[in-house]
Amino acid sequence: MYRISEQQIDFILNDISARGVEMESLQQNLLDHICCIIEHELEENGDFERFYQKTVKSFYKDALWEIEEETLQLLMFKNYYTMKKTMIVSGTFSAAVMSLGIFFKFMHWPGASILIILGIAVSSLVFLPLLFTLKAKEKQHTKDKITLAIATLAGALISLAILFKVMHWPGANLMGTIFVGLMILVYIPVYFFSGIKNPDLKVNTIVTTIIMIMGCGLFLTLVNSRPYIQDNANEVTNEVLQESYVSMSEQTRMLSSTACMAPPVKDDRLEEACNMTCDRIETLKLSLINSSEDVQVKTVNYRELGKLDNYDAPTIALFGSPNQDPVPGADLKVLREQLQTINLLMKEKLNTPVSLIDLSDKKNLRSGVTQSWEIHYFYCTPLANVLRNLTQLQINIRFIQLMNKRSAGMLQTIKFVPPVDSAD
Amino acid sequence: MIYSSELIKGTLKTIVLKLLADNKKMYGYEITQKVKELTFDRIQITEGALYPTLHALESDGLVTTETEFIGKRVRKYYSLSPSGKNKTKEKVSELADFMETMKFLLDIKPKSI
Numbered sequence: 001m002y003r004i005s006e007q008q009i010d011f012i013l014n015d016i017s018a019r020g021v022e023m024e025s026l027q028q029n030l031l032d033h034i035c036c037i038i039e040h041e042l043e044e045n046g047d048f049e050r051f052y053q054k055t056v057k058s059f060y061k062d063a064l065w066e067i068e069e070e071t072l073q074l075l076m077f078k079n080y081y082t083m084k085k086t087m088i089v090s091g092t093f094s095a096a097v098m099s100l101g102i103f104f105k106f107m108h109w110p111g112a113s114i115l116i117i118l119g120i121a122v123s124s125l126v127f128l129p130l131l132f133t134l135k136a137k138e139k140q141h142t143k144d145k146i147t148l149a150i151a152t153l154a155g156a157l158i159s160l161a162i163l164f165k166v167m168h169w170p171g172a173n174l175m176g177t178i179f180v181g182l183m184i185l186v187y188i189p190v191y192f193f194s195g196i197k198n199p200d201l202k203v204n205t206i207v208t209t210i211i212m213i214m215g216c217g218l219f220l221t222l223v224n225s226r227p228y229i230q231d232n233a234n235e236v237t238n239e240v241l242q243e244s245y246v247s248m249s250e251q252t253r254m255l256s257s258t259a260c261m262a263p264p265v266k267d268d269r270l271e272e273a274c275n276m277t278c279d280r281i282e283t284l285k286l287s288l289i290n291s292s293e294d295v296q297v298k299t300v301n302y303r304e305l306g307k308l309d310n311y312d313a314p315t316i317a318l319f320g321s322p323n324q325d326p327v328p329g330a331d332l333k334v335l336r337e338q339l340q341t342i343n344l345l346m347k348e349k350l351n352t353p354v355s356l357i358d359l360s361d362k363k364n365l366r367s368g369v370t371q372s373w374e375i376h377y378f379y380c381t382p383l384a385n386v387l388r389n390l391t392q393l394q395i396n397i398r399f400i401q402l403m404n405k406r407s408a409g410m411l412q413t414i415k416f417v418p419p420v421d422s423a424d
Numbered sequence: 425m426i427y428s429s430e431l432i433k434g435t436l437k438t439i440v441l442k443l444l445a446d447n448k449k450m451y452g453y454e455i456t457q458k459v460k461e462l463t464f465d466r467i468q469i470t471e472g473a474l475y476p477t478l479h480a481l482e483s484d485g486l487v488t489t490e491t492e493f494i495g496k497r498v499r500k501y502y503s504l505s506p507s508g509k510n511k512t513k514e515k516v517s518e519l520a521d522f523m524e525t526m527k528f529l530l531d532i533k534p535k536s537i
Binding site: 006009010013023025026028029030031032033035036037058059060061066067070071073074075077 | 451452453456470471472473475476477478479480483491494495496497498499500
């Protein structure tokens with residue numbers, strides 16, 4: 001019986017791992033096995049090296065790592081059904097949660113963001129990797145595996161693009177564009193031309209290709225449907241702004257023609273309150289513009305104001321995130337206080353109970369619900385309309401300032417242009 | 425006559441489980457020797473098939489392992505877990521059933537004595 005030295009054990013272990021066996025427990029098993037064979041079958045003064053090479057060769061067909069590959073495959077196969085089940089459950093779950101989230105988002109119900117993030121996280125972190133692993137194992141050719149990898153990447157990209165889009169994080173459009181590019185230029189052609197060759201899959205391939213192209217088209221429409229909304233919002237804004245300027249100039253003309261009917265009694269407190277409030281509104285407008293996507297104060301690009309993504313931005317800035325019971329933030333509170341001061345001073349001056357700036361609750365024309373002034377004009381309202389409403393307030397305040405310098409007698413004749421309602 | 429590896433592959437799990445049921449704890453080399461001995465060299469389990477199977481049985485929870493240090497090397501002993509014991513009975517009776525079916529299917533006449 002041969003006695004194996006410690007150096008020989010080290011030699012065998014090193015050789016096993018050099019031959020590509022990496023699993024430690026498998027290394028130990030093989031080491032012990034080889035040692036046993038050598039101990040039992042080699043004569044006491046036999047040639048260790050030669051006998052070892054002969055023995056190890058009998059373990060495999062082409063290479064020793066085949067044993068490890070076989071082991072891994074068996075282990076994987078055991079997990080195969082668990083993985084498949086997890087994949088189906090996670091896929092169904094994320095699809096359901098995501099659709100629900102998007103529905104909530106449309107309805108402006110609370111919890112939409114959580115649902116959407118959860119759905120997309122599960123789909124891109126659990127579902128897609130599992131799908132890729134399972135499908136890649138079924139494919140034999142490297143080309144098929146690469147195609148699959150591209151499809152997985154495209155899937156992850158579109159999920160993330162939609163997530164970034166609804167969360168108003170930057171980079172959404174870039175990801176979406178890469179997704180569409182990847183699909184149209186790489187995946188769909190490869191899929192189509194490899195499938196069309198197989199007579200059994202011909203019809204299936206054509207139908208799936210059409211559906212995929214339609215999907216990409218729908219996605220593009222969704223992302224790029226802004227121009228209409230944008231132009232529409234801009235049009236409305238311009239129109240209303242023009243209208244208010246026209247009415248202002250008209251009223252100014254009227255004021256100047258009827259001026260000096262009574263000696264002016266200028267109220268300095270009112271003058272100061274008006275200036276302060278106007279400045280405050282100006283600051284608020286600038287900060288709203290700054291908080292919106294792709295719009296900077298220095299280079300205000302008015303075309304971007306109507307961007308769909310800028311729908312929520314003012315609501316978030318003024319109310320915090322949209323929820324069931326919106327509470328006006330600090331900016332709106334201070335604004336209301338300042339407007340009330342102006343109203344109070346004006347009432348004093350005119351000796352009338354009527355408030356010139358109407359801060360009372362309003363009835364939403366569409367839903368019929370009575371809302372507070374803040375919610376009516378600023379909650380869930382596109383940036384363009386919020387800016388317009390704030391500008392209208394500034395105009396009205398400037399009017400009051402103007403009236404402050406004029407006589408009290410003709411003030412009742414002034415008409416105020418009401419701000420536009422919130423969008424819903 | 426040595427049986428083809430394809431025939432052995434499908435029954436290897438059952439063979440290993442049954443051996444462990446009869447011998448309490450065994451290590452890899454011992455298993456291959458035991459099979460050789462019992463079948464008069466007619467069935468020779470290759471290392472390339474045995475160790476993957478042992479690892480799979482371990483991850484299925486059918487066998488448990490304990491290690492023993494022999495000088496510088498480690499020997500892994502395999503023994504049946506409680507669920508492995510049940511599985512062994514199941515597997516053996518399944519194989520017996522299968523052999524009956526094969527006999528019928530291939531129309532193998534019992535050898536005359």
